[in-house]
Amino acid sequence: MYSFDSRIRYSECDINGFLTIEGLIDYFQDCSTFQTQEGPATMEAMEKLGIAWVINSWQVNVKRLPKLGESVTVGTVPYELKAFMGLRNFFMKTKDGEELAIANSVWSLINLEKGTPYRINDDIIKTYPLDEKLPMEYAPRKIAEPEDGRRFSVKEKKVGLHHLDTNHHVNNGQYIRIALAAIEEFSGKENFDSLRTLAKNRQDFMVRAEYRQQAHLGDVIHPEIVIGAGEDSLTGCVVLLNDDGGKPYSIVELKQL
The missing domain is CATH 3.10.129.10 (Hotdog Thioesterase)
Known part of the structure; x- marks a missing residue:
């Protein structure tokens, strides 16, 4: 698990002073990027190889969006690395431990020039130590349209x-x-x-x-x-x-x- 502490900023809030949904996603993305930058498979290292993580799907379950000024902890839990795929959870909690949101995400490692999958190497495995997946109600990865919508x-x-x-x-x-x-x-x-x-x-x-x-x-x-x-x-x-x-x-x- 990797985590960091933060505080909800004015620039991240909607007109009612709540963190926006896209702001929550940004926190999760920043958290995974911070972990990446701990290395050895940093963004700069992956750029030299011409590879990058590309997301396939998000599922974000929100109990409540925090308000302006609240102190929060944002974390990520990589729980599976296989072939060219990476699966990881995210969470946001208050400083008192109240769970605000929990998420699941599926990623592919891609050769950017060829547009083809790139097999996960030892540096990537070292960068993302695996842990147990978080308990949540996992939805299917594919989104179905409402029937006769x-x-x-x-x-x-x-x-x-x-x-x-x-x-x-x-x-x-x-x-x-x-x-x-x-x-x-x-x-x-x-x-x-x-x-x-x-x-x-x-x-x-x-x-x-x-x-x-x-x-x-x-x-x-x-x-x-x-x-x-x-x-x-x-x-x-x-x-x-x-x-x-x-x-x-x-x-x-x-x-x-």
Whole structure:
């Protein structure tokens, strides 16, 4: 396990003073990066080999989002390394030990030039000591669309520099940010009260994200919201973040727990 202590900053909060969902994802990503930089398989070392970790999927279960100024501990637990795949948990707790959020993630080690899997080497094994996976209700890696779902298109988003990470493609947390913004925009315009309530929820919810392909600078992302047909009380929805041809870059699910 690797962890670090922090405090929720003003720049990480929404208009009500809660840590944003994408801010939580950023904390988890920072935690894994800090562990990577302990080495020996640092980002610089992997860059020399032309390799990088690329995420396949996220599952984040949130009990409550912390508020401005709260002191937190953020941790990660790598629990499986096999061939070119890496699986790891994340968590955020208060300084008193209250569990705020717990997550699971699946990663692939990729040769960036060839776009092919790269077998995990001894340095990577040394960098990520394995531990027991954390107890949580694990959802499937693949996100299923609601059967007979109603589909709604939302205004497209053009990829800018602020969406990119050091691998020069859209950061995985940015897809979640774009999906949640699409839900808020749609629910506000259409007066969809149950969807607006879900989008503004700050406790007892789950976010899942599945990544299909990479978006780069200048690409256009077309969000499509899919909501289960005939639901009187909405408990979840799926957002497809599609390319110009209708194929998803990423699929994001937001669900009440």
